[in-house]
Amino acid sequence: MKKIAVLGAGLCGATAAAALTQQGYQVTVFDKGRVAGGRMSSKRTEQGYLDMGAQYFTARSDAFKRQVKLWLDAGKVELWPCKTALLSNDEGFISLKASEDTQARFIGVPSMQSPVTALLDGIPQVNSCRIQKLDYQQQSWTLFNDEGVSYTGFDAIILTLPPVQAQQLVAHSALPELFGSADDVLEPCWAVAMHTDAMPAQDAIFCQHPKLRFISHQQHKAGRSSCYILHFNAVFSGLYLDESAQFWFAEAIAILRQELHIQQEIRPLVAHRWLYASQNDQSAAPGLIALPNLKLWAGGDWSFGGRVENAYLAGLNLANALIEQDKSQQETP
Ligand code: FAD
Numbered sequence: 001m002k003k004i005a006v007l008g009a010g011l012c013g014a015t016a017a018a019a020l021t022q023q024g025y026q027v028t029v030f031d032k033g034r035v036a037g038g039r040m041s042s043k044r045t046e047q048g049y050l051d052m053g054a055q056y057f058t059a060r061s062d063a064f065k066r067q068v069k070l071w072l073d074a075g076k077v078e079l080w081p082c083k084t085a086l087l088s089n090d091e092g093f094i095s096l097k098a099s100e101d102t103q104a105r106f107i108g109v110p111s112m113q114s115p116v117t118a119l120l121d122g123i124p125q126v127n128s129c130r131i132q133k134l135d136y137q138q139q140s141w142t143l144f145n146d147e148g149v150s151y152t153g154f155d156a157i158i159l160t161l162p163p164v165q166a167q168q169l170v171a172h173s174a175l176p177e178l179f180g181s182a183d184d185v186l187e188p189c190w191a192v193a194m195h196t197d198a199m200p201a202q203d204a205i206f207c208q209h210p211k212l213r214f215i216s217h218q219q220h221k222a223g224r225s226s227c228y229i230l231h232f233n234a235v236f237s238g239l240y241l242d243e244s245a246q247f248w249f250a251e252a253i254a255i256l257r258q259e260l261h262i263q264q265e266i267r268p269l270v271a272h273r274w275l276y277a278s279q280n281d282q283s284a285a286p287g288l289i290a291l292p293n294l295k296l297w298a299g300g301d302w303s304f305g306g307r308v309e310n311a312y313l314a315g316l317n318l319a320n321a322l323i324e325q326d327k328s329q330q331e332t333p
């Protein structure tokens with residue numbers, strides 16, 4: 001195997017692409033987005049970057065700790081000096097309580113996608129390219145995008161799309177199903193950015209709230225302007241999935257006034273809908289998926305439980321699975 005197509009330029013795809021490139025493979029990365037980053041994306045605005053996806057990441061495994069150290073040394077990542085709190089729900093009575101801990105939390109600088117773009121440095125990328133169909137003929141893959149453009153001559157494919165999108169792609173390509181049920185793996189999240197002049201005592205508020213999952217304030221994040229990002233929980237996001245930005249701004253304002261007692265003017269900035277955001281706690285993480293006869297592997301944060309670190313580990317494991325199979329085929333007489 002020489003030429004590899006990696007679908008998805010989130011952290012998982014970027015990690016797989018970097019690991020394969022290091023081993024001498026010719027890798028091309030395709031993504032439907034304009035820039036790499038996937039769910040580690042900050043939106044560039046006149047007010048500075050707004051982290052609409054992942055807010056921070058933690059590092060528990062040795063492999064990811066080593067990678068984080070490289071990013072820290074290269075200035076792509078910094079520690080987030082965040083003060084934490086809990087918006088607790090005591091039989092319907094909601095109150096904000098300090099909830100300090102010693103967990104190291106990291107952010108990309110100047111934006112969340114910086115570590116992803118650093119991994120992809122020098123690797124050919126095709127952006128704004130939604131792959132709609134795959135075709136495997138005579139041991140060679142061809143990819144077709146939604147404008148009918150084709151990319152041909154790949155020996156293997158690594159898919160790092162969210163499960164529903166990966167399943168749609170293989171169904172459209174008449175390939176074997178990857179998941180029994182892809183619908184339950186990742187759940188939605190509406191993310192809303194709001195500006196106020198308030199400088200709160202806390203930066204990271206974990207929420208036990210009927211509507212919210214997390215509130216972040218960007219005041220101590222390098223490169224960002226000082227504003228709030230609210231993440232609505234999967235149930236509430238799902239109930240009002242197709243509502244307009246105006247609906248979400250109104251919800252966010254009401255919460256900032258009611259729960260955080262913000263009195264200053266609140267200015268809505270951005271509302272973003274993530275259809276496939278976070279792992280459903282009720283469904284087991286499916287692990288990596290391999291169709292070795294077709295030289296196709298699939299994985300993502302969802303393989304091991306949706307966190308940034310797990311996207312990285314899935315990327316490493318996908319690359320290793322491909323390399324192992326390649327080696328074993330070379331050794332077979
Ligand atoms: P993705 O980043 O989703 O990458 C998949 C890529 O595939 C995307 O770039 C997409 O554009 C591309 N794609 C999809 N379909 C196609 C197609 N047909 N053709 C081409 N490209 C395609 N994790 C944490 O650890 N800490 C947090 O604080 C945190 N907060 C979060 C908050 C939100 C709102 C969200 C949405 C996620 C959060 N996460 C957090 C989870 C974290 O962002 C993910 O675990 C991680 O970024 C997933 O990386 P990935 O590469 O597996 O997938």
Ligand code: NAI
Binds near residue numbers: 058099206213278
């Ligand atoms: P972590 O260790 O900071 O948090 C893990 C979980 O522990 C939190 O979700 C929270 O429930 C609890 N927790 C941690 N510190 C706390 C504190 N000081 N007070 C109260 N509760 C605390 O980070 P880890 O394990 O790396 O998890 C990643 C984070 O990403 C989680 O917070 C998760 O909710 C979030 N995430 C959000 C998504 C979304 O759609 N909004 C999607 C995927 C992940």
